[in-house]
């Protein structure tokens with residue numbers, strides 16, 4: 218059975234786009250109705266002008282028999298999960314924030330707590346229609362003349378072209394998820410249990426949280442057809458606090474997939490106005506987009522006040538990945554050398570079946586992903602982004618790699634050595650010879 222929700226819509230939009238590009242003579246511009254998940258603060262003018270792609274945001278077809286999804290590049294995971302879960306299917310890997318888009322997660326290395334089994338978001342990619350800077354649209358597949366582009370989409374961050382449409386693999390999902398959390402006092406025991414979970418066929422998802430100096434919480438989860446109760450993490454409880462207090466949690470699959478969305482992980486203030494908001498605001502407003510708007514508003518208010526100087530915080534919003542054998546060293550270093558206050562660190566194992574050209578992580582090898590998603594107090598007397606810099610250095614020294622959605626301070630030669638500059642520039646020459654789109658270093662390191 219194939220459910221085609223918008224059969225002709227995509228073709229019509231492509232025609233519209235071609236006409237607009239011809240009329241304006243301008244370059245395409247990615248621009249969305251939802252918030253961005255890049256954590257690089259840039260000037261508003263940096264978004265540029267041109268033909269907006271914002272309308273490429275719909276699900277085209279859910280192919281139930283083939284377990285595949287045909288979807289436009291700017292569709293959010295919220296839209297996608299709503300369309301697929303109705304048929305008991307979901308993408309192999311669904312990022313935890315509802316407004317991340319499928320195109321953004323492919324070019325920006327999307328992850329989840331089941332990456333140890335399915336790889337990254339882009340490992341579910343079957344094909345992609347890519348809009349090149351000169352206005353041509355090409356179909357990139359692993360077996361056609363654009364196979365090199367296909368393999369270079371992950372970690373390209375829209376610098377080679379924009380994904381207008383993709384076909385993705387789907388998998389069976391059940392309606393509920395049972396989460397079981399164990400507490401460990403010892404890091405070695407915690408890592409051993411997490412590694413064992415990656416080999417356990419009864420575990421569908423695994424991830425861990427820990428605080429500075431505190432215990433380690435390992436949560437192994439599995440799909441279920443029936444559960445004894447359903448816990449509420451949207452209105453009553455804050456997800457990460459509930460799992461630390463209660464060994465068994467039961468969530469709808471949708472709430473599980475987007476479990477960190479209501480609080481944008483752990484970043485909304487727990488003051489009474491927000492507690493009222495989370496309790497009574499319409500469910501449609503209870504999402505990470507609210508956090509992004511709240512942060513922008515806060516920065517704007519602070520900028521208007523004559524007596525407030527520059528904020529005394531570093532946004533330590535990063536993901537680092539190291540081979541599993543070096544996981545203990547990275548975690549010990551992070552706990553010893555940084556101070557992130559009361560907020561947790563988050564870890565998950567991952568293993569990818571393929572090495573993307575621009576994200577040279579070894580295929581079929583187990584890695585540990587360490588994430589930190591909070592604002593931390595700046596270190597007095599140290600250079601800006603001190604914690605980011607020392608953790609980046611440690612990660613690379615341990616043979617790891619870091620994601621580029623946030624800040625990076627590598628010099629150009631180091632950057633291109635880590636992210637396969639040779640292959641990148643050959644592709645840039647082929648797909649964007651006039652340099653109409655920014656290059657990866659300019660976008661991710663220079664933040665222009």
Ligand SMILES: Cc1cc2nc3c(=O)[nH]c(=O)nc-3n(C[C@H](O)[C@H](O)[C@H](O)COP(=O)(O)OP(=O)(O)OC[C@H]3O[C@@H](n4cnc5c(N)ncnc54)[C@H](O)[C@@H]3O)c2cc1C
Pocket residue numbers: 247249252253254255256290291311312313314316317318319320321322324325326327328329374375376378379380381534590622623
């Ligand atoms: C705070 C935070 C939390 C995060 N949490 C998670 C998480 O829980 N799980 C996870 O997997 N990832 C997470 N990420 C990483 C996230 O997946 C990537 O940053 C991803 O690129 C964001 O996609 P987006 O749709 O929001 O795109 P945007 O943030 O709008 O854009 C990201 C980049 O991708 C490019 N891009 C976007 N759409 C397309 C397209 N259709 N074609 C080509 N290029 C495109 C843009 O030009 C831009 O360079 C997080 C990032 C941040 C900053």
